[in-house]
Amino acid sequence: MLPTPDLSHLRAEDYNHVYEPAEDTFILLDALEQDAEQLKSSKPRIALEIGSGSGCVSCFLGSILGPSETLYLCTDINPHACKCSIASGRQNKVPLEVLRTSLAHPLIGRLHNSVDIILFNPPYVPTLYDEALGAQENTDVEGSWAGGQDGMAITDQFLPHIADLLSPHGRFYLVAIAQNNVSDIQRRMQENHALRSRPSATRWRRAPVGDTLYKDFMIL
Template sequence: MIPTPDLSHLTTADYEHVYKPAEDTFILLDALEQDADELRETKPLVCLEIGSGSGCVSSFVGAILGHSCLYLSTDINPHAASCTLRTARQNKTAVDPIVASLAGPVRTRLHRSIDLLIFNPPYVPTFDEEAYGAQSTAGIAGAWAGGRDGMQVTDALLDDLDNLLSPTGLFYLVAVKQNDVPGIRSRMEQESGFRSEVVLQRRAGREHLFVVRFTR
């Protein structure tokens, strides 16, 4: 069993600005651990986590893959980038955090070169205006306010997936039932030819969480 990354360096003050790992984080960790052997066999060279928050997930991936991979992360929240860097150091993983939206600054340079892409998006259905406001202020609400159907930010990344994922790349996406997981999978296959599989799902309170893995 791969231990959950050490987050003891993060404080209550940090969690006022950065999303604290919760059930959606832990189902993602469990899905990645479940696929650990496959991840190692694919020998990824570039890993990118979108919306890294506390840095828990990127550090966990570092524990799976070791030092043979370049670990990058993005987050619109500067506090999240700082926490990601500190968490990586605390767990002896080298992650390079970037303050940016989605794949922003690396999109061109890493065209179809990302071997492992991970996104636990803001998936909670809200008014579109709330989601726009959360993204523009780059605060903690940007970690959960997802707009209509909770898909505003996720759709933006899905539209760009073909430009990002390498030929053998894997993409892990966290979603909830309200996001219409079958619809996401069908659309990505019909429009871009991406195959997908629900690798893990569970109920957490009122949420029905899914982790979907996409491949070319």
Template sequence: MASELPHAKEPLIDHLTSKDFQNVYEPAQDSFLFIDSLQKDVDNLKALNPKIILEIGSGSGFIITFISQLLGTNGRYYMSTDINPHAALASSKTSDRNNANVDVINTCFIQGLERLKGSIDVLLFNPPYVPTPSEEVKEKGIVASWAGGVDGREVIDKLLPQIMNILSEKAFFYIVLVQENKPKQVISIMHSYGFQYQVVGKRKAFNELLYIIKFYR
């Protein structure tokens, strides 16, 4: 079901086909909750006045394109990364389809982008959070978009120690978690790195309890 947003429209994804979605994660309830949560937090985002906005694991490009429409250009730089080359291409096409200006890079997390360390003002991450056997985490293509390993945390736990080096001092970090990911543990880990948190979105979707958590210093 589409989300009704008073200030920013859902990005158009009619350029992507069922064939594309065999290789790329299709926007679903977690995606819609994410953009709804960003919309609700728009005043804080605008007050932050971010200059560099990054989404890790952008998939179809739905979320990074949405936030670019929500906040506008105004000297801001939008970029996304995805380890799946099909997803990187889809993100680029979604940016173009919506007249956004997102730089898309086919890489893991921020490998090869060391120059951006300490300068990301908004970081978005809808990780592969589904609990699966650890072997599936190494899979490529569409499986990489959901396979999270033990507790759905294996990819998440690889990123968390890098957060301090990625973000600027004033940054917001938004992440999708489900109950199986043990959100309290994630919050405790981030607290040990000096971050506070706020639950900015929560929704029951089918058999999942979804959270959007914002971390900030």
């Protein structure tokens, strides 16, 4: 089992403005570790993380791939997150190239069918649409979780660009929860963009009452 990236350089004050790695982060790490051999054998040239936050996920990917010629690109709309991602890359000796922007807008034309790995742990919590929009405009930590109706307001802005960004053998990792209507995401990606998907990792929690288990986070 690979260790979680070293984030000891980040302080409590940082997490007032940047999403602190939590269960959704760790299931994404689990999915990447599960696919470690395939990821290494594919020899990716470009990896892109949307909303890198602390930089934990891209640093973990770097630890899987080891010394390589992979270009690690990270974007985040939050200036505090950009600083933290840069610092985490230095701390873990993974050369993260961080760009402050919304989603991947400046990169879509330049990286047409060139990205081998895309990572996205989006703001998936269902909220009022205006709350999600305001959180993005404020560019602070709320933008990492407020997702609008069905938690899909921000994710739906990015999904149409996946097929344009992915290389012919590229992989896209997306964190989702039941309220996001995972089967509908899969259907739309298949019908609109000819991209097939499968749940690659799930995390189960014990329900508050009784012994029933319910599915919480899923990686597509």
